[in-house]
Amino acid sequence: MSTIAAIATGNAAGGIGVIRISGDEATAVADRVFKAMDGSLLADLGGYRAKFGNVIIGGQPSDNAVALVFKAPKSYTGEDVVEISVHGGLLIVQKTLEAVLDAGAKPAEAGEFTKRAFLNGKMDLTQAESVASLISAQGEAGMKASFNALQGSLSDKINSVLQKLLDMSALMSAWVDYPDEEIPELEEDELLSTLKECEAELDELLQNYDNGQTVIDGVDTAIVGMPNVGKSSLMNMLVGRDKSIVTQIEGTTRDIVEESVRLGDLVLHLRDTAGLRESDDVVESIGIDKAYKALDEAQLVLAVFDNNKPLQKQDREILEKAKSKPAVAVINKVDLEQRLETDEIENAFAKVVYICAKENKGLKELSSAVEELLGVQDFDTGAPMLANLRQRQNCQNAKENIAEAIGGVEMGVTYDAVNVMVDSAVEELLSLTGKKATTEVVNNIFSKFCVGK
Known part of the structure; x- marks a missing residue:
């Protein structure tokens, strides 16, 4: 992928302004606009190293700056990343970005840094969406809930339900496909118990959705x-x-x-x-x-x-x-x-x-x-929480698929038919976490992020 750059700080004067560069040529691009005081090159630095120097704009030193280098895969995006911090005046920040773009980087699209983090396996889709929630959170409870989602609270819950469904699906498939093999019989009571447990866990997420939206x-x-x-x-x-x-x-x-x-x-x-x-x-x-x-x-x-x-x-x-x-x-x-x-x-x-x-x-x-x-007086900011309508719809669809599977088992439907319903629930949850989300869904999610994130 191309090397991208954008202003990572807000569009207002401040103490510093940060220009983020990400991609295979991140250090090479940064070396064309940043000169360290000791004459060293950023390309020669290891990860998590910083240098003090000047940014060069139009061939002239224009501001003191600090360049911080992150090496793939241990960076936000999973790529080589350089963050150049200059004084936070709007003009100097914009001019530094223009110099970085002139040096070979391409302008980042909205949410492209976080999108690359998702595509490079640094986070799943629920964690990526929690980044946007964390940025927009206006209250302390919303901030804490969004951060816990970023840390994987929702991902862990969904993956736990997924694993139960996948294990059950594998047993049903084996029972149907290899009837002559010595495969332990799948007990109907155990199957129903697992399905109802998964349904209850998803129902709890759905019940807490409105409260979560209220808080965030x-x-x-x-x-x-x-x-x-x-x-x-x-x-x-x-x-x-x-x-x-x-x-x-x-x-x-x-x-x-x-x-x-x-x-x-x-x-x-x-x-x-x-x-x-x-x-x-x-x-x-x-x-x-x-x-x-x-x-x-x-x-x-x-x-x-x-x-x-x-x-x-x-x-x-x-x-x-x-x-x-x-x-x-x-x-x-x-x-x-x-x-x-x-x-x-x-x-x-x-x-x-x-x-x-x-x-x-x-x-x-x-x-x-x-x-x-x-109903938010006892809101648990550490509990898994669905962040938006997309996640809610995937969760709702998965719950309905599981309910159909429960009904099928209770009516004596064959395991291969029940497994189709379970597989549908699995597909919905994989879409929720992004493991099987369509390109259109992914692009739509990140298009709503701010540029620089």
Whole structure:
């Protein structure tokens, strides 16, 4: 394969910027743009060695740099790799990359370094996909779960199920193909027990899928309520600064204000909406329509009520709409006299939290309520976890194939027919880990990575 290069650090000024080069000619290309202070060549270095020197751009030394050499196969990609670290100004990083490309490297495609790692057997497809999850993780729990997947937690689980299916398939094939040989009889009870065990393990992965996505991707959350109940104050309390304008004037928030925040181990993608009421104001009415749409689309609703006012018509509308959604009732202004009929709210919502957003009181209780409502309060970041819809679909298909095999055994279907169903499950799991994934699937996965990774 050709030698490729790309900027491996973010597109922003920083302390350093790293240009990664990978391929058979990595050290030769790097030697054309990097000159060590002691005059040595990177091509003569062993792996895991570094040199301090200058990068040469347009024939002139242009920056101090450190070049780090990795030798195949003990590198990220499994190929020879050189990483040149220069000062992190956007211009010098870009100019260094251009010099590397002029020296013979080709621009890396999106995700090409990790794709080469996969193709060279440094990781399977589930681990490769966990790289993208780790990069995009916004909460600590999501970060830990993604790292454990990178370390092989999902791979180990799938391979364990695979081995059981393969061993069973081999026994059934031998029993069918060599009936006259002295092959130990395959007991039906043992066969059913193994199949049901595999089905249960895959079912556990599927059951945990939604929780895993919630932890890694975060939750689209709508803050809804009537004007002046404290939606914007709640938004500001969650964000930790004045994100939304707070006044005593009804209708202050007219458009949706968005922000992502950490709440416990979760990331909430918040949308502070316009107060829900009847309005003749054209602009405010548009904001109210957007608020109802946000409520309908949200994965989580924080329905805010004013402890100091009786329930209004619009309060009850929100109450009815929220019944069909994962929703927490947030009763605000508990520092004021209670005039709110809380019994009606507590009967309608699974979780009710009492807060004083103005004084930043109740955040811990809200965090606990949200985690319990979404079922992630005891989320195990070390447990195997399906990372995306592709993995989920392969796992679902494999489980269905195994269920068919169980039904076949129970109905007395011949072992060769049962084995076809088991083989179908095996194919799905091999596709999940990438051992039999199509070229189209592999290319599609890595096309979604950033360039440089």
